[in-house]
Amino acid sequence: MHPTDFxxxxxxxxxxxxxxxxxxxxxxxxxxxxxxxxxLNAFITTTPxxxxxxxxxxxxxxxxxxxGRLEGIPLAIKDLFCTEGVQTxxxxxxxxxxxxxxxxxxxxxxxxxGAVFLGKANLDEFAMGSSNLTSAYGGVVNPWSRxxxxxxxxxPGGSSGGSAAAVAARxxxxxxxxxxxxxxxxxxxxxxxxxxxxxxxxxxxxxxVAFASSLDQAGPFARTVEDCAILLRSMAGFDxxxxxxADKPVPDFSRxxxxxxxxxxxxxxxxxxxxxxxxxxxxxxxxxxxxxxxAGAEIVDITLPHTKYALPTYYIVAPAEASSNLARYDGVRxxxxxxxKDSDLRDLYERTREAGFGQEVRxxxxxxxxVLSAGYYDAYxxxxxxxxxxxxxxxxxxxxQVDAILTPATPSAAFAEGENSDDxxxxxxxxxxxxTANLAGLPGLSVPAGxxxxxxxxxxxxIGRPFDEExxxxxxxxxxxxxxxxxxxxxxxxx
Amino acid sequence: MSLDTATVRRVAALARIRxxxxxxxxxxxxxxxxxxWIEQLQxxxxxxxxxxxxxxxxxxxxxxxxxxxxxxxxxxxxxLANAPDREGVYFGVPKVVE
Numbered sequence: 001m002h003p004t005d006f007x008x009x010x011x012x013x014x015x016x017x018x019x020x021x022x023x024x025x026x027x028x029x030x031x032x033x034x035x036x037x038x039x040l041n042a043f044i045t046t047t048p049x050x051x052x053x054x055x056x057x058x059x060x061x062x063x064x065x066x067x068g069r070l071e072g073i074p075l076a077i078k079d080l081f082c083t084e085g086v087q088t089x090x091x092x093x094x095x096x097x098x099x100x101x102x103x104x105x106x107x108x109x110x111x112x113x114g115a116v117f118l119g120k121a122n123l124d125e126f127a128m129g130s131s132n133l134t135s136a137y138g139g140v141v142n143p144w145s146r147x148x149x150x151x152x153x154x155x156p157g158g159s160s161g162g163s164a165a166a167v168a169a170r171x172x173x174x175x176x177x178x179x180x181x182x183x184x185x186x187x188x189x190x191x192x193x194x195x196x197x198x199x200x201x202x203x204x205x206x207x208x209v210a211f212a213s214s215l216d217q218a219g220p221f222a223r224t225v226e227d228c229a230i231l232l233r234s235m236a237g238f239d240x241x242x243x244x245x246a247d248k249p250v251p252d253f254s255r256x257x258x259x260x261x262x263x264x265x266x267x268x269x270x271x272x273x274x275x276x277x278x279x280x281x282x283x284x285x286x287x288x289x290x291x292x293x294x295a296g297a298e299i300v301d302i303t304l305p306h307t308k309y310a311l312p313t314y315y316i317v318a319p320a321e322a323s324s325n326l327a328r329y330d331g332v333r334x335x336x337x338x339x340x341k342d343s344d345l346r347d348l349y350e351r352t353r354e355a356g357f358g359q360e361v362r363x364x365x366x367x368x369x370x371v372l373s374a375g376y377y378d379a380y381x382x383x384x385x386x387x388x389x390x391x392x393x394x395x396x397x398x399x400x401q402v403d404a405i406l407t408p409a410t411p412s413a414a415f416a417e418g419e420n421s422d423d424x425x426x427x428x429x430x431x432x433x434x435x436t437a438n439l440a441g442l443p444g445l446s447v448p449a450g451x452x453x454x455x456x457x458x459x460x461x462x463i464g465r466p467f468d469e470e471x472x473x474x475x476x477x478x479x480x481x482x483x484x485x486x487x488x489x490x491x492x493x494x495x
Numbered sequence: 496m497s498l499d500t501a502t503v504r505r506v507a508a509l510a511r512i513r514x515x516x517x518x519x520x521x522x523x524x525x526x527x528x529x530x531x532w533i534e535q536l537q538x539x540x541x542x543x544x545x546x547x548x549x550x551x552x553x554x555x556x557x558x559x560x561x562x563x564x565x566x567x568x569x570x571x572x573x574x575l576a577n578a579p580d581r582e583g584v585y586f587g588v589p590k591v592v593e
């Protein structure tokens with residue numbers, strides 16, 4: 001067995017038993033990264049020497065009996081997490097060369113538990129995108145390809161496309177991501193792996209480059225549901241540096257993966273049956289419900305009447321918050337500065353931001369600026385916050401009847417570069433099934449469940465009650481067991 | 496609601512993003528496309544609905560404040576480490592006062 005074939009849970013056992021050392025495990029992943037990254041562009045920055053050094057220390061700690069929960073496990077870190085001493089770009093030119101003097105809380109907790117960082121994974125610029133094509137460092141290639149058209153380059157999804165591709169291609173055993181409107185769940189589905197956005201507040205946002213503060217939430221990617229559970233346990237927890245992080249105990253999520261779903265009530269929202277959804281996705285959804293029924297769950301029809309307003313609400317709230325968060329990129333304190341010889345301060349701001357932000361980011365900042373501007377605030381921003389409250393209330397009412405909700409993760413399998421990029425609204429529709437969980441602050445898990453006619457992976461999404469990730473993991477693991485998803489991408493390590 | 500070119504220029508100025516003249520028409524088209532699409536929210540009856548401000552799920556207590564004390568400080572070199580321009584322990588910017 002090649003060392004990159006381990007699951008994360010399996011690798012921990014192998015390390016504990018001495019079947020492999022952390023250095024050997026890390027070396028195999030570093031080799032995979034060096035061989036495959038030129039083709040996939042999943043990493044913006046790689047740190048192989050630091051990874052091998054950390055692995056060496058992990059082996060020493062394990063020998064002393066001081067192994068942490070993730071001791072020696074090689075991970076990819078989305079380049080939106082500030083990592084002390086390692087360039088952090090947010091996928092943008094405007095942060096080129098920025099070396100944070102501090103560490104994000106999530107990554108510091110992963111390090112505390114012994115994880116080894118391989119490098120910083122590519123992403124859509126400032127996490128704005130559903131394809132990874134808006135990265136200033138180039139798009140990521142999905143390691144999967146169409147059976148009948150293997151030469152077409154498919155996108156890995158976004159914004160955490162580099163993280164998802166790195167895990168799918170076995171360059172890393174797991175990865176961090178962030179999810180503002182679906183940026184973990186959609187790329188997980190497109191790359192045939194698992195990914196969870198936990199409840200808003202479960203993970204600290206301190207040290208994560210902010211996009212839309214009331215929607216952003218960190219979460220893990222891995223190849224199994226249990227592996228995600230193991231990672232989330234390390235990532236989660238209260239942080240006094242983030243007043244929106246929740247002061248709640250962090251359960252052992254991996255134990256929940258073995259829970260029975262017998263007697264659970266699973267909701268099927270009728271509003272998620274959209275016109276134009278490919279029949280394969282409808283079929284997979286029905287299949288998922290059948291699996292849960294066979295495992296003893298009860299399927300219940302529910303209604304989430306404001307679903308159709310979720311995306312337009314998101315495209316007011318997120319740009320509004322982004323326009324405010326991205327005001328700090330002005331060429332003064334860090335990152336790029338563009339000035340002409342006779343530039344005044346305002347000209348310096350405007351030139352820096354024109355040159356430093358890509359087209360999608362500029363577009364969203366301008367939308368946000370407009371909807372917050374005098375005279376339009378009530379009509380757009382305040383209205384969107386009220387609709388958001390109705391969307392959240394729909395879920396509260398639904399969770400009076402059910403314990404979890406099952407939906408498709410995405411409206412299609414991975415698409416090709418250029419297929420949706422001519423029309424921003426068409427691109428935004430990729431997040432149609434995921435964005436509601438961000439607006440309501442709820443946990444959502446994407447689990448690979450089948451293949452489409454072209455042999456591309458499709459995911460199902462489990463949405464749960466606030467801070468009830470345990471039920472989400474239980475339902476996701478039940479689907480995973482039933483689906484027996486074994487397909488692998490064409491491009492991967494260990495071949 | 497449709498943005499005219501003057502409003503597009505004004506929004507760009509408020510956002511502190513230089514908008515070259517030859518791009519005004521393209522940006523106007525894109526913004527109007529998106530604003531036209533989000534216009535559908537006006538159809539939702541939100542009378543008496545309290546706006547949801549933060550991201551915390553409804554009914555969950557939130558947002559503890561920590562004590563208003565300095566938790567670090569004296570790290571001017573760290574703060575300035577990424578500055579594109581500096582003078583002493585200050586960020587350097589073009590002259591703003593004559």
